[in-house]
Amino acid sequence: MTIRVTFRPDKLQPPVIQSPLPRETAQILIPVNEPVGIGKVRKNNPSSLEKDKDKDKVAEILDELEAFIGLVTVKRLIRELQAYVEIQKRRTREKLIAEPLVLHMIFRGNPGTGKTTVARLVGRLFKEMGVLQKGHVIECERADLVGEYIGHTAQKTREQLKKALGGVLFIDEAYSLARGGEKDFGKEAIDALVKAMEDNKDNLVLILAGYRQEMEFFLQSNPGLRSRFPIHIDFPDYTLDELLAIGKSMLKSRQYELSPEGSDTLRFHLLSLINTHPYAGNARLVRNLVEKTVRKQAVRLFQKPSSSREELIQILPVDITLEDL
Known part of the structure; x- marks a missing residue:
């Protein structure tokens, strides 16, 4: 490699030293996996x-x-x-x-x-x-x-x-x-x-x-x-027990809980829905019933000046109704 040294007229300034730039290194090509689709497998084995x-x-x-x-x-x-x-x-x-x-x-x-x-x-x-x-x-x-x-x-x-x-x-x-x-x-x-x-x-x-x-x-x-x-x-349509389990799960996810009497009332109303509604055996209708129940409980508790934590959580039979469902 040749190095060029240039002396400046002003002796107080240091000389300029130039060296050639290194040759460009060859690009390293990293193989890219082909898009994975139905019927295709990855080309490179994953780790x-x-x-x-x-x-x-x-x-x-x-x-x-x-x-x-x-x-x-x-x-x-x-x-x-x-x-x-x-x-x-x-x-x-x-x-x-x-x-x-x-x-x-x-x-x-x-x-x-x-x-x-x-x-x-x-x-x-x-x-x-x-x-x-x-x-x-x-x-x-x-x-x-x-x-x-x-x-x-x-x-x-x-x-x-x-x-x-x-x-x-x-x-x-x-x-x-x-x-x-x-x-x-x-x-x-x-x-x-x-x-x-x-x-x-x-x-x-x-x-x-x-x-x-x-x-x-x-x-x-x-x-x-x-x-x-x-x-x-x-x-398939959900059975009565499955609908009841879905209702309890929805209430639990909202931090509500059925009282024992409330559980019996919900089961009774779900049975009534299965016998009267053409598409009663589904979770969407249960969700609508749960949301209506939560609103009814809110109206009941709102009439009181204060509510305990237990009252805010518990769902009573009076909160569960099929009206306007």
């Missing part, structure tokens, strides 16, 4: 620490699922899906033939039986398992997909699909897309969804939800729909 973290997160999500009241068949099917996805990934790593991961689903059940809640959990689960990049859930219905003129529907549907890429597109009351007959724009939305399922099969899960009978009619409206949704999950 054991990363694997342990993923397993812990998956275990947490499954524990959350198990904490749900009821939904026994739903829990079993979700665990089957988890096992199926994991085994296909293992087979891929061992250079064995792996089944394609087609994970589009149909959720059938009455309102308030947990369909939306489980869809959100599925998105998070698939994200932690490396099936989806983001795992977020875009929730929409007919009005978000169907336009008012020719061409508008395809545009609106594509917008929702774009938002859902990397996660789950959850369409509630999906059967309404096929209700309007041949000239209805809902057919256009169905066609756009079917195309997107093929074009984005590695990074999108589509979940269609609705009543059992209506969803069966919907699947018959398009010959290619049923085969594209291999996973059908039925959400």
Whole structure:
């Protein structure tokens, strides 16, 4: 390496010493993992620490699922899906033939039986398992997909699909897309969804939800729909004991507690709802009853100049009513 020394005219100033800049070092290219999608596995093997973290997160999500009241068949099917996805990934790593991961689903059940809640959990689960990049859930219905003129529907549907890429597109009351007959724009939305399922099969899960009978009619409206949704999950109505447990859990989360007499009164009213309301066996109706009960207790206590901690917590039979529910 040549070093140049330059002496200045003024001898009091030190000479200038120049040395050539070092050659640019070659850039070190760090391989980046390919996006993980359905049917893909990570190119670079993750460290054991990363694997342990993923397993812990998956275990947490499954524990959350198990904490749900009821939904026994739903829990079993979700665990089957988890096992199926994991085994296909293992087979891929061992250079064995792996089944394609087609994970589009149909959720059938009455309102308030947990369909939306489980869809959100599925998105998070698939994200932690490396099936989806983001795992977020875009929730929409007919009005978000169907336009008012020719061409508008395809545009609106594509917008929702774009938002859902990397996660789950959850369409509630999906059967309404096929209700309007041949000239209805809902057919256009169905066609756009079917195309997107093929074009984005590695990074999108589509979940269609609705009543059992209506969803069966919907699947018959398009010959290619049923085969594209291999996973059908039925959400049963909650039993009386499950509804009571849900009500107590909701109250507990708000730091309220039923008195023994209040518990008997709540059970009596829930039984009455099951016998009279067409969709009584669901958590949404229980939530409405709990919120009304809390308001009634507040009105009762407000009439007193002060309240003890026990009074603020306890729910009495007089607080529980079905009026205006």
